[in-house]
Amino acid sequence: xxxxxxxxxxxxxxxIEYCIANPGTSEMHxxxxxxxxxxxxxxxxxxxxxxxxxxxxxxxxxxxxxxxxLHLGPGLANxxxxxxxxxxxxxxxxxxxxxxxxxxxxxxxxxxxxxxTLARNYSCWVKSCSTSGSLAxxxxxxxxxxxxxxxxxAGQISTLILGADAAWGESPGPAPPNSxxxxxxxxxxxIENIAGLLGNGQRTALLLEHHGTTPAALEAAGRxxxxxxxxxxxxxxxxxxxxGPGRIAVERLPYFPEQVLAEIADVKQLxxxxxxxxxxxxxxxxxxxxxxxxxxxxxxxxxxxxxxxDALERLAERIGAEKSQPNRFDHREIPLPEGPLNTRNxxxxxxxxxxxxxIVCTDSGGGNAAYPYCQNTATNSWLSLTGxxxxxxxxxxxxAALACPDRPxxxxxxxxGAAYTNQSFWTQAREGLNVTTLIFANRxxxxxxxxxxxxxxxxxxxxxASLFDIGKPDIDWVxxxxxxxxxxxxxxxxxxxxxxxxxxxxxxxxxxxxxxxEMQR
Numbered sequence: 001x002x003x004x005x006x007x008x009x010x011x012x013x014x015x016i017e018y019c020i021a022n023p024g025t026s027e028m029h030x031x032x033x034x035x036x037x038x039x040x041x042x043x044x045x046x047x048x049x050x051x052x053x054x055x056x057x058x059x060x061x062x063x064x065x066x067x068x069x070l071h072l073g074p075g076l077a078n079x080x081x082x083x084x085x086x087x088x089x090x091x092x093x094x095x096x097x098x099x100x101x102x103x104x105x106x107x108x109x110x111x112x113x114x115x116x117t118l119a120r121n122y123s124c125w126v127k128s129c130s131t132s133g134s135l136a137x138x139x140x141x142x143x144x145x146x147x148x149x150x151x152x153x154a155g156q157i158s159t160l161i162l163g164a165d166a167a168w169g170e171s172p173g174p175a176p177p178n179s180x181x182x183x184x185x186x187x188x189x190x191i192e193n194i195a196g197l198l199g200n201g202q203r204t205a206l207l208l209e210h211h212g213t214t215p216a217a218l219e220a221a222g223r224x225x226x227x228x229x230x231x232x233x234x235x236x237x238x239x240x241x242x243x244g245p246g247r248i249a250v251e252r253l254p255y256f257p258e259q260v261l262a263e264i265a266d267v268k269q270l271x272x273x274x275x276x277x278x279x280x281x282x283x284x285x286x287x288x289x290x291x292x293x294x295x296x297x298x299x300x301x302x303x304x305x306x307x308x309x310d311a312l313e314r315l316a317e318r319i320g321a322e323k324s325q326p327n328r329f330d331h332r333e334i335p336l337p338e339g340p341l342n343t344r345n346x347x348x349x350x351x352x353x354x355x356x357x358x359i360v361c362t363d364s365g366g367g368n369a370a371y372p373y374c375q376n377t378a379t380n381s382w383l384s385l386t387g388x389x390x391x392x393x394x395x396x397x398x399x400a401a402l403a404c405p406d407r408p409x410x411x412x413x414x415x416x417g418a419a420y421t422n423q424s425f426w427t428q429a430r431e432g433l434n435v436t437t438l439i440f441a442n443r444x445x446x447x448x449x450x451x452x453x454x455x456x457x458x459x460x461x462x463x464x465a466s467l468f469d470i471g472k473p474d475i476d477w478v479x480x481x482x483x484x485x486x487x488x489x490x491x492x493x494x495x496x497x498x499x500x501x502x503x504x505x506x507x508x509x510x511x512x513x514x515x516x517x518e519m520q521r
Contacts (some may be wrong), residue, residue: 003132003162004029005036006171007096009076010136012039014143014177016067016094018058018135018402019043020051024071026098026111029167031069032421041403043431045395046423048078052093053395053421055400056082059091060240060383061359062481065146066109067094067156073113076159081389081420082396083122087155089239090210090304092146094139094158095119099128101165119159124150128161134168135162148181149211149305158267183211183307191311194271194301195318198228202268205231206301208250209355212308213241221273222248222326227319231267233276237384238259239360244379245331252371253278260291267293272300274308281388284454332376337494341517344423345494347373350412350438353501359400359409363393365447366440367412391420394437398424401433408505410436414475416445416470422480429485436504437481437488437512443471481512486514 001009008030011019016210020043023031045051051068058066069499070076076097086093097115099105100361105112116128125145130138142158149156170456198204206212206221213234218241225232232250234241241250253260257280264270270277270292277298278291292298301315302308313352316322333350337345347370354377361383362368385392418439428435454462460468478488488511491497497515504511 001170001171001173002029002167003171004033004167006136006174007139008033008037008040009174010139011067011094011143012037012176015064016139016143017041017064018055018066019069020045020054020066021069022046022048022051022071023359024075024098026072026100026164027069029164030096030098033038040053043427045427047421048075049082049391049421050350050395050398050423050427052079052086053392054399054427055093056086056089056091056384056392057361057396057399058087058403059093060089060396061400063090063092063169065092065094065143066399067096070095070097071097071305072111073115074111076115076118078124080118082391082392083157085385085387085392087122087157088153089279090149090156091239092156094142094146094160095123096203097159097161099161099163101163103165110129115161117159122155123157123159124154125158126161130160130162130166132166132171133272135166136171136173136175140178144178149183151303151305156281177204184305185307186302190301191314191318194299194315197269197271197299198224198230198319204228204265204269204271205233205264205267206271207237207275207278208273209237209238210304210308210311211237212274212302212312214309215242216309217273218250218311219326220309220316222328223321223324223489224394226324226326227321233264235275236281237386239386240381241385242381243329243375245329245376247329247379249327249329255368256283257284257287257291262292265293266331267296270296270298272298273312274302274304275400290313329375334377336498339494341492341494341497341515344410346440346497346515346517349494349497350374351377351499353498353505354380355408355505357407359383359404359407360412361393361400361409363390363417364412364414364440366414367393370412388405391415392417394418394421394424397437398427398433401428402431405434409433409435411435413437413439414446415441415443415475418477419470419475425481425486425510425512426484432509434508435510436501437510438501439477439514441475441477441514441516444468445470477512477514486510486512488514490514490516492516505513
């Protein structure tokens, strides 16, 4: 057995079910190994940003890492934007990056680069000195590192950089899986401190992020809120939140800093669970970057690497909230919208047509704005643009559909972001994935228009306007998707939009909807 086969056997034994690949010459022995280990499903993507984004979608929906297979430094570099998003989401992932044999690097061949420096920006674990004898164990260690939560924003991405000689050399065989890492538990004093805060009569909010947004954590937090009257908040872009009727009602913080400060102006005690204090997405002149109201104290129950479920359950028990009945989203009938498309009736149409148990992947302002309107219609898992690098939504929806083939997936994409990774359509068609993609075809980087006016500029000059405009020529998304094997249609009215959404959910395989409207110009 060579090193490549030993590695792939080990990764499969460790529970990795998907390898999303864009290989090159240096990875041919790994391709041969994937061919011989059918337990791991191999999926081709035409661009490395789709590989990394799809692996992010798999990880968010399963809690287990998928593998990517990338071609040397340029291949890794092409995938970095969505590695950034995955790192901010704390998604487990294992990147396998091919390299020249060690003896060949000194020749400075055209594809030679410092891969390790690239990888360290987005990896909590990197190894680049594997041999054919160590490669299998290195693979097991990479999986373990991806399942271990790290402090701060280190994320849970492992990157194994292997020379072709490690892949083709003789190996002693697969390595056994390591034990699964356990989250650290907070001490009793932390529980006591927060219990005391909740009982002092001050207006309190729990800010729930990462492990604090899991269903079990939200259930415990809901009981705490029912007992004490505290508010439950998510950050603006949580990696995954399961919502909809019957699930715990949580408020989501808005985007702009002044909106966040207004939303929590009455909070006197902010308790952090699984993340950090809210910060402005960007810096603005004269606006605070740390979004904490004056005279608001900040405390912490758990850090990102600690067990939020255990801490919240112990806190609920400590304050006697075990039997308290949480506030849950209720079910409401949403009337079908009518008339020419605008932002309001697009969101209404999305909510009215939403099927049960849908996975929603957002990569647009309109998609993010739809979240609160959809929580009273159907159960859902909502996957947000965690790191702000656009081009996430299509790949993440692809990975989510791979991981959950029995659930409908809805991707809500701006046309600017969708253009970054439109190769997702091809993979969705090839794999027959149940993804309905809605493109907000406003033909502009709309958020930049908003940000420009926030500078106080009342008239946009020709050059600035040209840098925000992605029309001239207009992209025909239906034709583009059709060329990659994805059927679709265009909607100019709310009635047409709902009809197309219902068709997308009803028919197997991927489907694309281009939503047009003068309000989006």
